Amino acid sequence: MHELPLVFFTVLMQAVAGSFILLWLIKLIPAAQLQTSGQQFSLAIFSLWPLLALAGLAALTHLGQPLRALNVLFGLKHLSPMSLEIVMVLIFSLLGLSTSFLLLKKVKGAPLLLCAVLAALAAIGVLFAIANVYFLPTVSLWSTPWTVINFVFSGILSGSLLSALLLYAFRNRNGSSTSFIYIMKPIWGAVLFLFILFSCGYLFALNGEVSAIPVWLKAIQVIRILLLASAFLCCLLMNLSTQITGKLAAVTTAVIIAELLGRVFFYELILLQQL
Numbered sequence: 001m002h003e004l005p006l007v008f009f010t011v012l013m014q015a016v017a018g019s020f021i022l023l024w025l026i027k028l029i030p031a032a033q034l035q036t037s038g039q040q041f042s043l044a045i046f047s048l049w050p051l052l053a054l055a056g057l058a059a060l061t062h063l064g065q066p067l068r069a070l071n072v073l074f075g076l077k078h079l080s081p082m083s084l085e086i087v088m089v090l091i092f093s094l095l096g097l098s099t100s101f102l103l104l105k106k107v108k109g110a111p112l113l114l115c116a117v118l119a120a121l122a123a124i125g126v127l128f129a130i131a132n133v134y135f136l137p138t139v140s141l142w143s144t145p146w147t148v149i150n151f152v153f154s155g156i157l158s159g160s161l162l163s164a165l166l167l168y169a170f171r172n173r174n175g176s177s178t179s180f181i182y183i184m185k186p187i188w189g190a191v192l193f194l195f196i197l198f199s200c201g202y203l204f205a206l207n208g209e210v211s212a213i214p215v216w217l218k219a220i221q222v223i224r225i226l227l228l229a230s231a232f233l234c235c236l237l238m239n240l241s242t243q244i245t246g247k248l249a250a251v252t253t254a255v256i257i258a259e260l261l262g263r264v265f266f267y268e269l270i271l272l273q274q275l
Contacts, residue, residue, distance in 0.1 A: 003267040005061040010130055011158070011259045012055035013089065014151065016048045017123035018159020019166070020096060024120050026163070026183065042103045044166035049100065052093060081133045088122060088129040095119035127155045134266070141269040146202045150266070153198065154259050157191045160184060161231075161252040168248055181240050188251075192232040199225050199262070206269075220265045227258035 027041055096119045102112045131151035134142050164184040203221050206213065231251045238247055 004264075005058040007260055007263040007267065008058040009055050010151070011154065011256065011263055012051050012058065014127055014130060014155030015158035015162055015256065015259075016052045016055065017092060017126040018155035018157070019048055019163040020045070020092075020123045020159070021120050022156075022160050022163045022187075023167070024116050026167075027116075029183075040167060040170045042100075043170040044163065045100055045103060047166050048162075049097065052096075056089075056093075081129070081135075085126075085129040085133050088125045092119060092122035092126050095122050127152045139270055141206070142266075144205070146198070146205065147266075149198050150202065150262065153191065153195050154262070157188075157195050158252070158255050158259060160187045160191060161248070161255055164188070165245075165248045165252050168245060181244070185235060185238070185240065188235045189232065192228060192235060192255075196225060196228050196232060199228065217265055217268055220261050224258045224261045224265070227254045227261075231255050231258070 023041065023044055095115060099112070099115045099119050102115055128148070131148045134151070135147050137143050164181060168181060199221070203218075203225075231254045234247060234251050234254075238244055
């Protein structure tokens, strides 16, 4: 599949962007701020950048040559969606890394807050910029509200689980509390439930527009929904008073695999339209 690098780029980049946004929201809530140590939070933020590097590597693999990324930037004068996507990713990367540098240097106050807020806004821009690339009037199966919903919710869902996993993984380094998990659990449940509904609605909508979806593509979407449903049940039944690192890792992995499958399904839709 030629678009496989884009599958990994979009899913990983949106997970990083969503996680960055939610980590800073947790940090800015006074009640939550008391329940996570500075070191715990910083380590969680630092851990996002290897994933961002993997996403960037996947994007370069798709381009074939790194210099082609510079050529795409020339499309800015026409406000090309792909050019805007690359610019938003670059802005988020620079602001996010700058925020991490300030955390590393233990800078506090207005400089850190300003940089973090700008980076979070850029992360929101990344979620919508990636979705906008595929909102193409010439591809009727992509030019629907489902495209924006699926792409943006993907970042929020995977980001919420990834941020909780990272915070929990780095707990107790400074005797930090795990009470933030109680804040995150309703977010997982609500987003997972909505995402499952959207996914089912998306599949039914496609059945009305496409006369014959291949069986293997339907199977991919069914497996994806089953993975999301399993993650939802696991979140509901998870006993937060016990050790949950393995469970969190399993749920996060299941959701990311589900999103990778969903993205494969999405890219294959353009081939169906050409039939």
